[in-house]
Amino acid sequence: MNKDLKYLDTQLPEDIAKLKAVGEYDRVERIIDKRLEKDLPVALRKRLEQEKEILPIIRDSYPHTYEAALSLFKDNIADFKTEEFESLRDEDALDWVYLDGEIHFRENILQNIMKTRPNYAKRCTNPELLDKRTNLLNETMHKMKEKxxxxxxxxxxxxxxxxxxxxxxxxxxxxxxxxxxxxxxxxxxxxxxxxxxxxxxxxxxxxxxxxxxxxxxxxxxxxxxxxxxxxxxVYKNPLLEEVDEAQPTFYTEEQLPHIKFSPYIKSVAKEIIGNETNPLEKARLIYEYITKNVMYSFVRPYYTITDIPTYALTGFKGDCGIQALTFITLCRAVGVPARWQAGLYTNPETIGNHDWAQFYVAPFGWLYADTSFGGSAYRTGEEERWKFYFGNLEPFRMPAVSDFQHxxxxxxxxxxxxxxxxxxxxxxxxxxxxxxxxxxxxxxxxxxxxxxx
The missing domain is CATH 2.60.40 (Immunoglobulin-like)
Structure with a gap:
C-alpha cells in the first residue's frame, strides 16, 4: 500500500478541497464516490481513494467542540479567561478543523499548551499534565559527556x-x-x-x-x-575544521510525497544556509533554524497531512516527526545526507512514541539531530542541552524505523x-x-x- 503514498502529492479538485475546508465530509465522500465512477487519470484516482481513507481519521482526531475545549482549559488552569483562549487561537496554538460547519479541536490541545507555554504551565492545577523529564535529561547528558x-x-x-x-x-x-x-x-x-x-x-x-x-x-x-x-x-563533538572535502551523495534524493525540493523549500533552505559550503555548518544552521522557529505542537495523524515540511515551514509548528522530517528535507535540499530514525523514547520514568533524525558528515559518519528535544531546551534557556541534541542523543531510544514510509x-x-x-x-x-x-x-x-x- 505504501507505494501509492506518492499520489498524495496530487492536488484535490477545487470543489472537493473547498468542501473539505468547511468540514462537509459526508458530501465530500459522496462526490468522491461519484467521481471514481468516471474514467480518471491514475494519479487522481489514487489521490481520491486515499482521501476517503483520510477523512474519517481527521473526524476522529478532533473531538472537542468550542465549549468543551474552553471548559477543559478553565478546569485545569487557574483563573483562565475566554480572552486567553481566543489569543491562543490567534497564535495558531490550538489545532482545529471545521466539522459540519462547526469548529472542533484536537483531543490533546491542553497537553500541548502545558508542554510549550511555561506561563500557562505555572498556573496548571493538574500536575499530571506537566513534563518532568528535564532533570533526568540534564543529568544523563552531563554523565555522557564526562564519560x-x-x-x-x-x-x-x-x-x-x-x-x-x-x-x-x-x-x-x-x-x-x-x-x-x-x-x-x-x-x-x-x-x-x-x-x-x-x-x-x-x-x-x-x-x-x-x-x-x-x-x-x-x-x-x-x-x-x-x-x-x-x-x-558515544558522545561526539564534531569540529568544522575536521570536515572532509569529499562528501557522499547518498540519502540526498527526493522521496514523495513529503521529501521534495519545491521552489519554497529550496528558497527557505537557501535563506537558512546563505553562502555556507561546509556540510556540518549547513546542518547546524538548519537545526538552529527549526529549533528556534518551529514551535512544538501535537498534530493530527501524519497520513492526513500531504506535505509535512511545508506544513512546518508555513505554520511554524509541528511535533517531533514533523520537525525531524523538515530537518531531513532541508538537509537533503542543500546536499547533506539525512535520514529518519524513530520508534520509542523510554527512560526509567516514562515511555512513548518519538521521531528524530540522522545526518551524515565525513569523517564523523552518522550524527543525530533531535529538533524537538533541542527546541524544548532552547525555549527554556537550556543552551547546553540545546547544543547537545545537534550531533548526539541520550541512550533512551528504541529505534524501529530507519527509513521514512518504508x-x-x-x-x-x-x-x-x-x-x-x-x-x-x-x-x-x-x-x-x-x-x-x-x-x-x-x-x-x-x-x-x-x-x-
Missing part, C-alpha cells in the same frame, strides 16, 4: 489487542509489532518471548522491523513481543493507520483494516538501567 559514552540496558514488552466491538473470531488476522533494528546505537538484541511461536521475525537490519503474526483469530486474543537490548551512545514485510493488504512510521503496531482482518479505534496497544518498560563499564 565519553553511556550504555543503558532496556527490556520492553509490546502488546496489541482487538477491542471487543471490532473482533471477528474465526477470521484471519495479520499483526505487526515493532522490534528494534540492530544497527547504530542498538547492541546485544535478544528476543525473549512472543505470544505465538509461529511468529515471523524480520531481518535484523529491516528498515521497518517487526515481528509478524498471521493466524485465525480467537476471541479476546492478545498478541505480544518481549525483547531486550543495550543502547550504547513498508512492512510482509505488507498489509489494507492501508495502515500510520504508513510512515512503526511505533505501536498495526493489524488487519482479511476482510478489512483495523483502525486505531479498533485496537489497544501498550508498551511497558520491564527494566531500564545503566550498564557499568
Amino acid at each position: 565519553g559514552e553511556l550504555t543503558y540496558h532496556i527490556r520492553l514488552r509490546a502488546t496489541l489487542k482487538v477491542k471487543p466491538e471490532a473482533q471477528k473470531p474465526g477470521e484471519k488476522i495479520r499483526v505487526h509489532l515493532p522490534l528494534p533494528i540492530e544497527y547504530a546505537q542498538v547492541k546485544n538484541f535478544r528476543l525473549i518471548d512472543t505470544s505465538h511461536k509461529s511468529a515471523l521475525v524480520n531481518e535484523p537490519d529491516h528498515p521497518a522491523r517487526t515481528v509478524y503474526f498471521e493466524k485465525e483469530y480467537e476471541a479476546d486474543e492478545e498478541f505480544y513481543v518481549e525483547y531486550e537490548f543495550d543502547n550504547h551512545m 513498508d512492512f514485510t510482509p505488507a498489509l493488504d489494507f492501508s495502515r493507520n500510520d504508513p510512515y512510521d512503526n511505533q505501536n503496531g498495526e493489524a488487519e482482518f482479511e476482510s478489512g483494516k483495523l483502525t486505531y479505534n479498533d485496537i489497544e496497544t501498550t508498551e511497558v518498560a520491564i527494566e531500564i538501567y545503566e550498564k557499568e563499564d
Whole structure:
C-alpha cells in the first residue's frame, strides 16, 4: 500500500478541497464516490481513494467542540479567561478543523499548551499534565559527556489487542509489532518471548522491523513481543575544521510525497544556509533554524497531512516527526545526507512514541539531530542541552524505523493507520483494516538501567 503514498502529492479538485475546508465530509465522500465512477487519470484516482481513507481519521482526531475545549482549559488552569483562549487561537496554538460547519479541536490541545507555554504551565492545577523529564535529561547528558559514552540496558514488552466491538473470531488476522533494528546505537538484541511461536521475525537490519503474526483469530486474543537490548551512545563533538572535502551523495534524493525540493523549500533552505559550503555548518544552521522557529505542537495523524515540511515551514509548528522530517528535507535540499530514525523514547520514568533524525558528515559518519528535544531546551534557556541534541542523543531510544514510509514485510493488504512510521503496531482482518479505534496497544518498560563499564 505504501507505494501509492506518492499520489498524495496530487492536488484535490477545487470543489472537493473547498468542501473539505468547511468540514462537509459526508458530501465530500459522496462526490468522491461519484467521481471514481468516471474514467480518471491514475494519479487522481489514487489521490481520491486515499482521501476517503483520510477523512474519517481527521473526524476522529478532533473531538472537542468550542465549549468543551474552553471548559477543559478553565478546569485545569487557574483563573483562565475566554480572552486567553481566543489569543491562543490567534497564535495558531490550538489545532482545529471545521466539522459540519462547526469548529472542533484536537483531543490533546491542553497537553500541548502545558508542554510549550511555561506561563500557562505555572498556573496548571493538574500536575499530571506537566513534563518532568528535564532533570533526568540534564543529568544523563552531563554523565555522557564526562564519560565519553553511556550504555543503558532496556527490556520492553509490546502488546496489541482487538477491542471487543471490532473482533471477528474465526477470521484471519495479520499483526505487526515493532522490534528494534540492530544497527547504530542498538547492541546485544535478544528476543525473549512472543505470544505465538509461529511468529515471523524480520531481518535484523529491516528498515521497518517487526515481528509478524498471521493466524485465525480467537476471541479476546492478545498478541505480544518481549525483547531486550543495550543502547550504547558515544558522545561526539564534531569540529568544522575536521570536515572532509569529499562528501557522499547518498540519502540526498527526493522521496514523495513529503521529501521534495519545491521552489519554497529550496528558497527557505537557501535563506537558512546563505553562502555556507561546509556540510556540518549547513546542518547546524538548519537545526538552529527549526529549533528556534518551529514551535512544538501535537498534530493530527501524519497520513492526513500531504506535505509535512511545508506544513512546518508555513505554520511554524509541528511535533517531533514533523520537525525531524523538515530537518531531513532541508538537509537533503542543500546536499547533506539525512535520514529518519524513530520508534520509542523510554527512560526509567516514562515511555512513548518519538521521531528524530540522522545526518551524515565525513569523517564523523552518522550524527543525530533531535529538533524537538533541542527546541524544548532552547525555549527554556537550556543552551547546553540545546547544543547537545545537534550531533548526539541520550541512550533512551528504541529505534524501529530507519527509513521514512518504508513498508512492512510482509505488507498489509489494507492501508495502515500510520504508513510512515512503526511505533505501536498495526493489524488487519482479511476482510478489512483495523483502525486505531479498533485496537489497544501498550508498551511497558520491564527494566531500564545503566550498564557499568
